[in-house]
Amino acid sequence: MKNCSARYKLDNVANPNLYKDIFPYDEIPKIIFDRVQVPMDIPEEIYITDTTFRDGQQSRPPYTSKQIIRIFDYLHQLDNDSGIIKQTEFFLYTEKDRTAAEKCMEKGYEFPEVTSWIRANKEDFKLVKQMGIRETGMLMSCSDYHIFKKLKMTRQEAVDLYLSVVKEALNNGIHPRCHLEDITRADFYGFVVPFVTKLMELSREANVPIKIRACDTLGLGVSYSGVAVPRSVQKIIHGLRTICGVPSDLIEWHGHNDFYSVVDNSTTAWLYGASSINTSILGIGERTGNCPLEAMVFEYAQLKGNTKNMNLHVITELAEYFSREMKYDVPTRTPFVGKEFNETRAGIHADGILKDEEIYNAFNTDKILGKPIVVAVNQYSGHAGIAAWINTYYRLEGNNKIDKKDKRVNEIKLWVDEQYKLGRTTMIGNNELEMLVKKVMPEIMRKKEERAS
Incomplete structure (x- = not known):
């Protein structure tokens, strides 16, 4: 794997590669086929992670501490010590969020584990460490749309910044989770592969797992076989594993539903080697939303033939709670949670x-x-x-x-x-x-x- 990844050097281009042949902006995005097939390789153990208290709060009025704690209890009851709903992530920006995270940690549940999402600065790292949170997510935008247009950096400057942030986390005894934002518009071989290869080198040197979350920020991922990068979910996950040497248990997929593909893309990520799929309850998230947690419970059941010890009645209770407590309008014909879905x-x-x-x-x-x-x-x-x-x-x-x-x-x-x-x-x-x-x-x-x- 190391020799394979050595072929890919950071392409520190002077001008951004915006893939205008695929994303012309004034037209609907294109799907480009290279007809190259990659093998399926579903991990022996697959998991669901949750972003209800992070991405799920970015598209609605913030939850109260009481609501966060109650939803966390529901997640624990749904998992029912099966270990399938592995983690949930919290913002730590406000006193309210920190209090809620602390209260949830005090419950002592093994599943879901409390993780955090922070800005990449020293003060936030100190906060994570003080709270005793083992793992934190950090934003690392990887498309030239973000690097050149938002960060106003070169690719090399972005890599240097991201690596310094990871080192800061490691120095504070925190396990980094690197959120590779906008990966489905990124130069996979010219930026993602060399960057992630560096992360894996750091992981081996520190003997600390560094998790890679592949973020399909605009829902542009495509699950079909033979699609070219950057849009191919299959090739992104396969490449992270076989070229960058990221173990399956450190690969996570985070999708959005802008093109109605979030469930298919998420399942495809599982099938091609990602161990974890990031979801939110009822799919609530930025714009069209994240992958619905309840959908992936049913995908898990179909792939594995069981749901271990999960209590699926809690899915119905959760939908009723959101409708009753938050006055959230669950469309009546939404699969599994709508009042009239059956x-x-x-x-x-x-x-x-x-x-x-x-x-x-x-x-x-x-x-x-x-x-x-x-x-x-x-x-x-x-x-x-x-x-x-x-x-x-x-x-x-x-x-x-x-x-x-x-x-x-x-x-x-x-x-x-x-x-x-x-x-x-x-x-x-x-x-x-x-x-x-x-x-x-x-x-x-x-x-x-x-x-x-």
Whole structure:
């Protein structure tokens, strides 16, 4: 690996390489194929990390200390000592954030581990050390857009600055996590590879792990095979491993959803050698957001065939907490967390659910997420839709299920039809259907009340 990386020297260009053939700005970005294939190599152990209290706070009103601590508890309960949700990162800028971080650390949870994100200065390093935080993230922009236009530096000056910051962290006994901002617009072989190779040399000299977080800052990463850098997620992760010699357990992917690709890109990073995917709860983050933590839980489950000891009901509780406590609007049809993500309105689908809910439900949402399948009633529902609503809403099973041919279902159907004949355009509400069931099927309501008591 060392000999391989030695071929790549820092290309200290006089003018920035902005890849205008790929990013013309006045046009939609282009995807360039070099048709070179790299092998998949998923790590034996893969993890999820969280940035809810860092990147997740940059696009909304800041959380209160109380809210941060409660969300941290939820993360711990979701992980449930499985070790899958490995870390979460905190800002340390304000007294509020520092207090919240300290309170979370005092809980003594192994997972998720509290890490920080700081500005690269000596005072912030002292703060991290005083708080007893083992690892901290530091921003290290790596595209010429940032180096030349934002930092007003040359590539060599940027590398020198970043290496000095890492050395300062090591001198303070802190494990650095290098956030390679805007890596999907960076000169991978002319800047990223020589820089990361230097970081790995420092890591070996100090005998301290230096983590590399590849940040797809504008969501420009592409997961397809045969795509050229800088946009290829496959080649970025493969190159970090095989050219720079970064062990998989020190590679982390941080994506954004600007092009609707954040989940695919994140999973691809896992598949090609990154051990960790950085996420935020509900995907809340800058602009279109980060990778949703809940999405990667389900990606993990599909890749590994299990979720170890995780308690996935907490995903539902988290969504409800954000809606209730922060008045956060979770779109109703958002996968896994939306109130209607497993709702069906089509009559033919409802008829299938009436026969067997597995026909139109991908998994047992009630068992896994505590979200029973939902059937909505409208002018297209028919007898099957109404019967399915009754059975799912009241959780009727076996011989207790109501058949679509039941004459009492027809009574409700006639009422529904009349509503739409009179010009109604909205769905029939659960409260309205409850009143109808109470009238024509009083025994079902009695059983519901008995269960509740």
